[in-house]
Amino acid sequence: MSGAAVGVLALAAGQNVLDPHSPPEHRITMLGWIMFVGSTIGLSVVAFLLLLGYFRRRRDSLPFGGGEKHATGLVIGLGIGLPLIILSALFVYSNIFVIQSTAAPNPRTTSMTVKVIGHQFWWELRYPGTTVVTANELHIPTLTRVNIKGTTDDVIHSFWVPELNRKIDLVPGQVGSILFYANRAGEYRGKCAEFCGLQHAHMDVIVFAQPRAQFDAWLRRQKAPAQATGMPGEQVFMNNGCANCHQIRGTAARGLVGPDLTHLASRTTLAAGTMANTRPQLEDWVRDPQHAKPGNKMPQVQMSQQDFTSLIDYLEALK
Ligand SMILES: [Cu+2]
Secondary structure (H helix, E strand, C coil), rough: CCCHHHHHHHHHHCCCCCCCCCCCHHHHHHHCCCCHHHCCCCCHHHHHHHHHHHHHHHCCCCCCCCCCHHHHHHHHHHHHHHHHHHHHHHHHHHHHHHHHHHHCCCCCCCCCCEEEEEEEEEEEECCCCCEEECCEEEECCCCEEEEEEEEECCCCCEECCCCCCCCCCEEECCCCEEECCCCCCCCEEEEECCCCCCCHCCEEEEEECHHHHHHHHHHHHHHCCCCCCCHHHHHHHHCCCCCHHHHHCCCEEEEECCCCCCHHHHHHHHCCCCCCCHHHHHHHHHCCHHCCCCCCCCCCCCHHHHHHHHHHHHHCCCC
């Protein structure tokens, strides 16, 4: 698909490639505008000359008069010389200003690192040096150089938050790296930008850029083990196979197949941005995960209505 089509689709889904919120993205957007305006001018000039040639043909003379020698000069000048100058300038500009500023950051110039691990069909987020693991909602402090280190647990994914930087491919066996630096607080939506399977289209990430104090408070809460202990739903969770795939820190649930649920209730969305994290949606998800997201890796689990209610009560208490 062409870049423009991807851009339009991304805009429809809540991201705007033309609304930069970081220095690297400003450069990318500026390069985009320069190329768009430049190619529009180029196309107009060529179209104009073509039309001029067509209408003047009958008068049996070249657009600007003159003979064959003049014509050869025009072809060499406008056809080879001018494009060479423009393309060389663009090459230098994009390499020096754009590619450099969007290159993988030197870890010594960043003040924190977040690990992003792509899974079919969700994002795992880890904060090295802490026990914090979360999913699909990435919190970063504003005005801070954050080194995003990306890997994949299965197939190739591509991590892309268009308002903050270019995308990085997550290739098995490799570590990609990119700088996130948010100029101001806000929510920036991102997507998996490399087809990775059936539910590729339902694989969003939301970046919450927060002022330092707010971010620190969030990180402190995430570090804590699960708050809801001893609720009846905890036992339902352990007895129905949920714990084989999900981790709830502070309990016996240590599964690493699906998202960490220690602070599930602190997230705003479920299943990588597919649904809002409200009680009815959470019930729909747990009752039949294959309905909203057919082909995702969570199976349907049958249980009594009583168990189901206490399970949902428990999940909702994981603040
Ligand atoms: Cu994907």
